[in-house]
Amino acid sequence: MDVDSWTPPPVLVAVDLVIFTLRAGRLQVLLVQRGVEPFAGARALPGGFLSHAQEDLAAAAERELAEEAGLAAGELHLEQLGVYGTPGRDPRGRVISVAYLAIAPRLPEPVPGTDAADAWWVPVEVALSEQTTLAFDHRQIIADGVERARSKLEYSALATAFCAPMFTIVELQEVYEAVWGVRLDPRNFYRKVQSVDGFIVPAGPVRKNDNGRPARLFRAGPRQALYPPMTRPPAPADQPLTTRLHAPADKVRNEHEH
Amino acid sequence: MDVDSWTPPPVLVAVDLVIFTLRAGRLQVLLVQRGVEPFAGARALPGGFLSHAQEDLAAAAERELAEEAGLAAGELHLEQLGVYGTPGRDPRGRVISVAYLAIAPRLPEPVPGTDAADAWWVPVEVALSEQTTLAFDHRQIIADGVERARSKLEYSALATAFCAPMFTIVELQEVYEAVWGVRLDPRNFYRKVQSVDGFIVPAGPVRKNDNGRPARLFRAGPRQALYPPMTRPPAPADQPLTTRLHAPADKVRNEHEH
């Protein structure tokens, strides 16, 4: 920035999406299969390059959300996750990727992908495991997304973004259990979540079950920042919490007991 | 990403730094005066363009830290804050800025700026007020940095990054008070901070004061994530906490009492 004749190096900007939802009681992420080099055949996060020089980053994220996942941006939570710009992360040249985190309520089974050859919901512990070959630095991006979601469940109302507009308290609890990878006491959860003012508000009457007492329905309340926060059990030591996802929820609890 | 002959638009990438420190019991941010258009004469965050196509983003942040603030990266906390990429934020063309948050212990009075014409520590409430003309979207970036620092004090050991390698508990308390803009009870703070395992560890004997009992010295402990977290008084409603900084610390407390 000192010499006047010098010009900064131009860089290509990609936007990638970490789209989470809850399916079968597990936290799942949307992955596509790359059809072209580099990393042809590997799994990757949906995303793409900025379409033109004047496109806003968030707008590009919304466009990719529609193109690659058939999701309308208005219906879901979307926030910036971070920038990934290590030189060499893309063999084609200098590409930095702006990652966005999207949270979607459970969607109809097939993902109506238009661009990508194929797209699937993959449980995060599968996506992060060795058995999945991920393009670029997408494993790191997913891991960061998991960590972001976990910590935001504590002190924000993000959990409601995983739910349909109306939901039961048990459904909300399932969000916490799946994302944190723990089991929570339904009775304490019930009391706790209702005591946080403005987190959820009663809506409609009840929802019938196949069997058992119908559950009351709620909507997301106005409060974004939760006070007091939802507390998650302490991490065993100081390592990244990502490791805990690999263990089944039932076992996680035992890790604390010695 | 569909047509093969299409190529994505190249973009210029800047790296900007939000450098916080504690001076005179207040949270202060380092600002430079721009010497060239656009926004010549306005205050701005230290920063600059990527120097060459293969420079890593974090490396660029460290380079700017050294060039513009004379700070060695090894000595301070540095983390990515976010990307700012609204079209039109830079009148020269499409520039996206990767913002980094740096936390420094109190430094010797004059800032040994080399590149920038001038650099000053400015209290954040001054920097965010109308009286300061800031270039680009740097007001927003600073506000986001303040919010990040505030929330990370709660559940991480970030506060120690504001302190010298050895510090007293009162000094640590001053960090919390300045960043949160509240007053805390020294006796409860003392007990609380010591009860969080691994947050701070005793070091050396004591530090003498001009007057009064010498204080014990501590170092940052190994624990990064605090459990249980340090709790900050609840925000009055749901608006951004930034507004609270404009009120003197003494008055903030009263806002809750009705």
Next chain:
DNA sequence: TGAATAGTGTCTTTCAGACAGTATTAG
């Protein structure tokens, strides 16, 4: 009726917040 799921009450422990009191220095 029983099985299943939803929701309540109550006890114990832990922790935040208020604040009285003790300890160690300089003068």
Next chain:
DNA sequence: CTAATACTGTCTGAAAGACACTATTCA
């Protein structure tokens, strides 16, 4: 001694976690 700062103890109320119990549905 007093003034000043550092540190300790103790009480109270709120909230977390464990878990017995009641409520409402379907078959």
